[in-house]
Amino acid sequence: MRTDGTAREAESAGALRVSAAPASLTGADLPEVRNQFIDRLPRRDRDRLLGACEPVHLELSEVLSTRGSPARHVHFPTEGFVSLVAELEHHPSLEVGMVGREGMLGVGIALGMTTVPLRALVQGPGACWRMGAASFRRELAASAALRRQMDRYAYVLMAQMAASAACLRFHLIGPRLARWLLMSQDCASANSFRLTHEFLACMLGVRRVGITVAAGQLQRRGLITYHRGLLSVLDRTGLEAVACSCYAAGRSAYREALG
Numbered sequence: 339m340r341t342d343g344t345a346r347e348a349e350s351a352g353a354l355r356v357s358a359a360p361a362s363l364t365g366a367d368l369p370e371v372r373n374q375f376i377d378r379l380p381r382r383d384r385d386r387l388l389g390a391c392e393p394v395h396l397e398l399s400e401v402l403s404t405r406g407s408p409a410r411h412v413h414f415p416t417e418g419f420v421s422l423v424a425e426l427e428h429h430p431s432l433e434v435g436m437v438g439r440e441g442m443l444g445v446g447i448a449l450g451m452t453t454v455p456l457r458a459l460v461q462g463p464g465a466c467w468r469m470g471a472a473s474f475r476r477e478l479a480a481s482a483a484l485r486r487q488m489d490r491y492a493y494v495l496m497a498q499m500a501a502s503a504a505c506l507r508f509h510l511i512g513p514r515l516a517r518w519l520l521m522s523q524d525c526a527s528a529n530s531f532r533l534t535h536e537f538l539a540c541m542l543g544v545r546r547v548g549i550t551v552a553a554g555q556l557q558r559r560g561l562i563t564y565h566r567g568l569l570s571v572l573d574r575t576g577l578e579a580v581a582c583s584c585y586a587a588g589r590s591a592y593r594e595a596l597g
């Protein structure tokens with residue numbers, strides 16, 4: 339019987355590393371921000387928020403929070419990304435959401451919660467803005483624009499988690515792997531990732547052999563290369579064509595809510 343130690347084994351096995359620095363998404367006036375959640379705020383609100391943030395570096399396989407732990411910080415990744423992982427006793431862990439530079443970690447704090455429901459595991463290392471929970475609540479109280487965006491991002495994350503449940507139940511491993519790679523690209527703006535079959539199997543809730551077969555098929559179609567643990571996306575358009583419909587649906591939900 340596998341246990342929830344599977345996730346920790348995957349973490350120690352190397353998890354996933356972003357091998358290319360993301361391109362800046364911001365204007366020349368704020369090149370250091372590069373988090374889309376922050377970038378969308380009006381200038382005054384954005385400056386206030388950044389004034390209460392501190393820069394931190396997310397380490398590969400770092401656990402930012404565990405289920406039931408106190409909710410101390412919100413995070414706004416500018417590089418790399420974080421997996422939201424559900425844990426059930428006596429079962430392998432399972433990724434149910436992903437947060438990168440398009441969003442933020444710590445929605446529960448905005449909803450008044452003081453503990454964390456999911457494990458937050460860093461998959462792509464890199465720079466990140468961090469803010470204390472109390473400071474973030476103060477900023478929310480002071481900024482209608484921040485509250486509106488927070489509500490909309492919470493909707494996007496809910497949609498993503500709901501989709502992940504249906505995806506796991508009804509979609510095949512190959513299309514799910516393609517979706518996962520596309521989402522990772524979106525979150526980190528990188529084309530290459532260092533990862534193991536064991537880690538991917540854990541994230542997607544499937545057996546390792548299933549990942550081996552699915553990755554082999556994507557490689558034979560010329561969509562990816564996967565050699566000695568380094569996976570590179572060669573044909574993003576082709577990957578979109580074979581990804582399950584959840585990928586396009588997630589993008590659509592994001593655009594609808596956040597533009």
Ligand SMILES: [Zn+2]
Nearest residue numbers: 505509582584
């Ligand atoms: Zn799907």
